[in-house]
Amino acid sequence: SYEVTQPPSVSVSPGQTASITCSGEKLEDKYVCWYMQKSGQSPVLVIYQDTKRPSGIPERFSGSNSGNTATLTISGTQALDEADYYCQAWDSSTGASFGGGTKLTVL
Amino acid sequence: EVQVLESGGGLVQPGGSLRLSCAASGFTFSNYAMSWVRQAPGKGLEWVSAISGGGGGTYYADSVKGRFTISRDNSKNTLYLQMSSLRAEDTAVYYCAKVPSYDYGGNSDHFDYWGQGTLVTVSS
Numbered sequence: 001s002y003e004v005t006q007p008p009s010v011s012v013s014p015g016q017t018a019s020i021t022c023s024g025e026k027l028e029d030k031y032v033c034w035y036m037q038k039s040g041q042s043p044v045l046v047i048y049q050d051t052k053r054p055s056g057i058p059e060r061f062s063g064s065n066s067g068n069t070a071t072l073t074i075s076g077t078q079a080l081d082e083a084d085y086y087c088q089a090w091d092s093s094t095g096a097s098f099g100g101g102t103k104l105t106v107l
Numbered sequence: 108e109v110q111v112l113e114s115g116g117g118l119v120q121p122g123g124s125l126r127l128s129c130a131a132s133g134f135t136f137s138n139y140a141m142s143w144v145r146q147a148p149g150k151g152l153e154w155v156s157a158i159s160g161g162g163g164g165t166y167y168a169d170s171v172k173g174r175f176t177i178s179r180d181n182s183k184n185t186l187y188l189q190m191s192s193l194r195a196e197d198t199a200v201y202y203c204a205k206v207p208s209y210d211y212g213g214n215s216d217h218f219d220y221w222g223q224g225t226l227v228t229v230s231s
Contacts, residue, residue: 001169033217035152042202042221043144043152049215086152090216095166096142096154 002091004032006099011107018074020102022087025068030089032070034063037101038083046085047072074104082106109133109220111186111203116225123193127225129186129203137161137181140206142218143188145199145227155201156188157216160209171197193229200224 004024012018022032032050035043045054047063050070060075070089074081087099115127129141142157156177157166165177176189186203204218 031215031217035218037152042223043218044221045217045219048217048219054219088152088217090212090214092212095157095168096144096216096218098152098154101151 002089002094002097004087004089004097004099006085006087006102008100009103009105011105012074012077013107014079015076018077018081018104018106020072020074020085020087020104022070022072022089022099023068024070024089024097027068027070027089028066030091032063032065033088034061034072035086035088036081036083037086043086077104077106079106109205111205111220111222113201113203113222113225116201116227118228118230119193120231121194121229123229124189124191125193125227127188127190127201127203127227129188129222131184131186131203131205134205136179136184138209140164140208140211140216141179141186142204142206142211143177143186144202144204144218144221145197146202146224147196147199150199153199157206157211158186159211164211166211190227193227195229198227198229200226 034047037043050065143155174192203222205220
């Protein structure tokens, strides 16, 4: 089965840049997407196909994917960005594979 | 506005069965694959199952294969998940999610709209 791994937590100061990583074998050969889930709410898609933003998602959210690591970057982080973030890739043997999630804390 | 609304969750004993439903609106339901994703209390997301727009292709996670059956009724814009032989580890919030393509199983597959979820508790 295919697995992707995320750090459990990331902290950032308001206005600074937050980077959340997602690691997997030859991840650059797959498309990665990212979801934000605020406490008590459903997940929301924030990045798909490595770098694309759905309509309504602020420009401060961006994504990249190279080698074995994909990265979600939040520029000018705001308090309202505090949430759990999940990466997801797709593999023919596993189906959709989610990372364990990263709790972003805005201090 | 795209909306998906799950129902059918509840408390069930181990070994029991339950059927979840997901009513969709705001898009042409038959043109898109749909999926179920679950989240155990305090845990991360786990993909469960998916079905193509026409219903001819179905896909399952190994953890539910042989116990869960996904189906859809395009005339009613409704997705279903029939769950049987339920176990304590199936306890979770079950989300219905839309896939932005007709077929499921492509490298770029993701979920662009999610419902609010329905809680399934398996306990005696």
